[in-house]
Amino acid sequence: MSNAARPLAPAARLPAERQAGAAFLRRLFRRRLVILGAVLVVGFLLVSLAAPLLAPQGYDEQDLTRRLHPPSSQHPLGTDMLGRDLLARIVWGARISLMVGFLAMSLGFFFGSLLGLFSGMYGGVVDRAVMGFMDILLAFPGILLALAVVAALGPGLYQVMVAVGVNQIPAFARLVRGSVLSVRKHEYVEAARAVGASDPRIMLRHIAPQVIAPVIVLASLDVGTAILASAGLSFLGLGAQPPLPDWGGMINQGRAFLRSAWWVGVFPGLAIMLTVLGFNLVGDGLRDALDPRLRQA
Amino acid sequence: MWRYIVRKFLAAIPVLLGAALLAFLILHLSPGDPARLVAGEGAYEEDVQIIRKKLGLDQPFLVQYLRFVGSSLRGEFGRSLRTGRLVRDEVAARFPYTFELAVASLILSIGIGVVAGIAAAIRPNTVYDYGATLVALAGISTPVFWLGLLLMLLFSYYLGWLPASGRGGPLWTLAGWQSILMPAIALGTPSAAIIARLTRSSLLEVLRQDYVRTARSKGLIERAVVGHHALRNALIPVITVVGLRLGALLGGAVITEQVFAWPGIGTLIVTAIGTRDYPMVQGTMLIAALVFVVVNLCVDLVYAMVDPRIRYE
Numbered sequence: 001m002s003n004a005a006r007p008l009a010p011a012a013r014l015p016a017e018r019q020a021g022a023a024f025l026r027r028l029f030r031r032r033l034v035i036l037g038a039v040l041v042v043g044f045l046l047v048s049l050a051a052p053l054l055a056p057q058g059y060d061e062q063d064l065t066r067r068l069h070p071p072s073s074q075h076p077l078g079t080d081m082l083g084r085d086l087l088a089r090i091v092w093g094a095r096i097s098l099m100v101g102f103l104a105m106s107l108g109f110f111f112g113s114l115l116g117l118f119s120g121m122y123g124g125v126v127d128r129a130v131m132g133f134m135d136i137l138l139a140f141p142g143i144l145l146a147l148a149v150v151a152a153l154g155p156g157l158y159q160v161m162v163a164v165g166v167n168q169i170p171a172f173a174r175l176v177r178g179s180v181l182s183v184r185k186h187e188y189v190e191a192a193r194a195v196g197a198s199d200p201r202i203m204l205r206h207i208a209p210q211v212i213a214p215v216i217v218l219a220s221l222d223v224g225t226a227i228l229a230s231a232g233l234s235f236l237g238l239g240a241q242p243p244l245p246d247w248g249g250m251i252n253q254g255r256a257f258l259r260s261a262w263w264v265g266v267f268p269g270l271a272i273m274l275t276v277l278g279f280n281l282v283g284d285g286l287r288d289a290l291d292p293r294l295r296q297a
Numbered sequence: 298m299w300r301y302i303v304r305k306f307l308a309a310i311p312v313l314l315g316a317a318l319l320a321f322l323i324l325h326l327s328p329g330d331p332a333r334l335v336a337g338e339g340a341y342e343e344d345v346q347i348i349r350k351k352l353g354l355d356q357p358f359l360v361q362y363l364r365f366v367g368s369s370l371r372g373e374f375g376r377s378l379r380t381g382r383l384v385r386d387e388v389a390a391r392f393p394y395t396f397e398l399a400v401a402s403l404i405l406s407i408g409i410g411v412v413a414g415i416a417a418a419i420r421p422n423t424v425y426d427y428g429a430t431l432v433a434l435a436g437i438s439t440p441v442f443w444l445g446l447l448l449m450l451l452f453s454y455y456l457g458w459l460p461a462s463g464r465g466g467p468l469w470t471l472a473g474w475q476s477i478l479m480p481a482i483a484l485g486t487p488s489a490a491i492i493a494r495l496t497r498s499s500l501l502e503v504l505r506q507d508y509v510r511t512a513r514s515k516g517l518i519e520r521a522v523v524g525h526h527a528l529r530n531a532l533i534p535v536i537t538v539v540g541l542r543l544g545a546l547l548g549g550a551v552i553t554e555q556v557f558a559w560p561g562i563g564t565l566i567v568t569a570i571g572t573r574d575y576p577m578v579q580g581t582m583l584i585a586a587l588v589f590v591v592v593n594l595c596v597d598l599v600y601a602m603v604d605p606r607i608r609y610e
Contacts, residue, residue, distance in 0.1 A: 033427065132311065132315065136315035136319055139312050140589070141548025141586070142548030143549070144566070144582060147570065148320065148578060149323060154328070228440055231440050232441075251442065258450055259454050265443070269446070280438050
C-alpha cells in the first residue's frame with residue numbers, strides 16, 4: 001500500500017511546484033529589460049563557448065602588414081597594433097572575463113556565505129570575530145584592497161581573481177548573517193533541533209534554503225561587479241599578461257592609439273559594458289521577482 | 298547623542314588597528330626583498346644587510362608591525378623606500394587633488410542622479426522610467442576608465458573643447474574647471490546612477506503615503522506635492538548613500554586618476570605598487586582606510602541627527 005502511495009505524492013505535488021516556477025518566470029520576464037539582460041548574458045556565454053568556431057585563427061595571430069586597420073568587411077572591428085583581429089580577441093576575451101567574473105564571485109560567495117552562516121548561527125564570540133574581520137575588509141575603500149592583494153601576489157589572471165573575490169566576501173557574509181538571524185528563531189528550526197538534527201544539518205537543510213534567494217540576487221549582480229573590478233586591475237596592467245586577450249588590458253593597450261585608432265580601445269570597453277549590463281539587468285529582475293512585497297503590488 | 302558618538306568612535310579603533318595589521322600583513326607576505334630593492338641590482342650582500350638593518354627589516358614580525366603602528370600613531374605612516382620621505386608628507390601633497398576630484402564628481406552625481414530619479418518616479422512604468430532605469434544600469438555597468446577614454450576622444454580629440462589630461466590649475470580658474478570636468482564625470486557616473494535608482498525607489502515609496510494623498514486631495518499642484526512634501530522624506534536615505542559615496546569615490550579615484558594623469562593619491566599608489574615601494578603602499582592604504590572610516594562615521598552621525606530612531610537602536 002505504501003508502495004502504491006509513494007509515487008503518487010510527488011506526482012501530486014509536481015503541478016503546484018511547476019505552477020510556482022512558471023509564475024516566478026512570468027514575474028521575472030514580465031519586465032522587458034530582464035529579457036534584454038538574459039539575451040546579453042546568454043549571448044556572451046555562447047560566444048565564449050563557441051570561440052574556437054567563431055574565431056578559429058585564435059587570439060594571437062599577427063599580421064604586421066595590417067596594423068591598426070579600421071573596421072572593414074575583413075576585420076569587422078578593425079585590427080590592433082600587432083595586426084591582430086580585434087573581433088577574434090574580444091571573442092576569446094569573453095572566456096577570460098566570464099571566467100574571472102564567475103570564479104571571483106564564487107570565491108566571495110563560498111567563503112562569505114560560510115562565514116555569514118556560522119556568524120549568524122552561533123552568535124557571540126564567533127559572530128563578533130567574523131563581523132569584526134568583515135569590518136576591517138570593508139574599511140578599505142573601493143578596489144584598494146584588491147589592489148594591495150595584487151601588489152602582494154604579483155600581476156596575473158589568477159591573482160586578480162583572488163583579489164576581487166576577497167573584496168566580495170564581506171557583502172555575502174553580511175547578507176547571509178542578517179538572513180540567518182531572521183530565520184534562526186523560527187519554530188521549524190527549533191523543531192529540527194528538538195528532533196535531534198545536527199548543526200550542519202540545520203544550517204544546510206533548514207536555514208540555507210530560506211536565505212538563498214537574496215544571495216542569488218547578490219551573486220548575479222556580483223558577477224558584473226567582479227568583471228568590472230578585474231577589468232580595472234587589468235587596465236592598470238595588473239591582470240592577465242599579454243598576449244592573453246583580457247578586455248581591460250586591451251583597453252589599456254588601446255589608450256596609446258586613442259587619437260589614431262579609436263577602435264582598439266573602444267570595442268573591448270563596449271564588450272565589458274554589455275556583459276556587466278546583462279548581469280545587472282538579470283540581477284535586478286531576479287530581485288524584483290523574488291521580492292514578496294513587489295509580488296503583491 | 299554624545300553616548301552614541303563615543304560608542305561609534307570607540308568601535309572604529311579596533312577596525313583601524315585591524316586595517317593596519319591587514320595592510321602590513323599583505324605586503325609583508327609578498328615576495329621580494331625590500332632591502333635588495335633599495336640597494337639596487339648587483340649590490341653586495343653586505344650592503345643589503347646594512348640597509349636591511351637600517352630599515353628595521355631584520356627585526357621580528359611583531360616588532361616591525363608595532364613600529365608601523367607607532368609611526369602611524371605619530372601621524373607619519375612609515376617612510377617611502379623610493380624617496381625616503383614620510384608617507385604622511387607624500388600623501389598630504391596629493392590628497393587635496395583626490396579630494397577635490399571626489400567632491401566635484403559627488404556634486405555632479407547628486408545633481409544628475411536626483412533629477413533623473415525624480416523624473417523616473419513621477420512617471421512610473423513609462424518610457425521615461427524605463428529609459429532612466431536602463432541609462433542608470435548602463436552607468437553602473439560602464440568601466441570608469443573606458444568612459445574616461447570615450448570622453449577624452451570626444452571632447453579633447455574631436456571637439457577640442459577640454460584638455461585631455463592633467464590638472465589645469467586651482468578650481469577657481471577656468472583651466473582648473475576645464476581639466477576637472479571629464480575626470481569628475483567619469484568618476485561620478487556610477488554614483489549618479491546609484492543615486493538616481495535610490496531616489497526613484499525612495500520617492501515611489503513616499504508617494505504612496507497617506508500624507509501625500511492628503512496633500513493631493515487638498516488641491517495642491519503636483520509640483521508642490523512632490524517638491525515640498527514627498528521629496529523631503531524621500532531624500533533621507535539618499536543622504537546616507539551620498540555620504541557613503543564620498544568615501545567610495547575617494548578610493549575609486551585610483552583608476553580615474555590614472556586615465557587622466559590626475560596627480561592624486563591613486564597615481565601615488567599605482568606608482569608605489571609599480572616600484573614595489575611597500576611602506577608607501579601600506580601607509581597609503583592605512584591613510585585611505587582612516588579617511589574612509591572617518592567619513593563613514595560622520596555620515597552615521599549626520600544620519601543619527603536627521604533620524605532620531607537610529608540613536609536608540
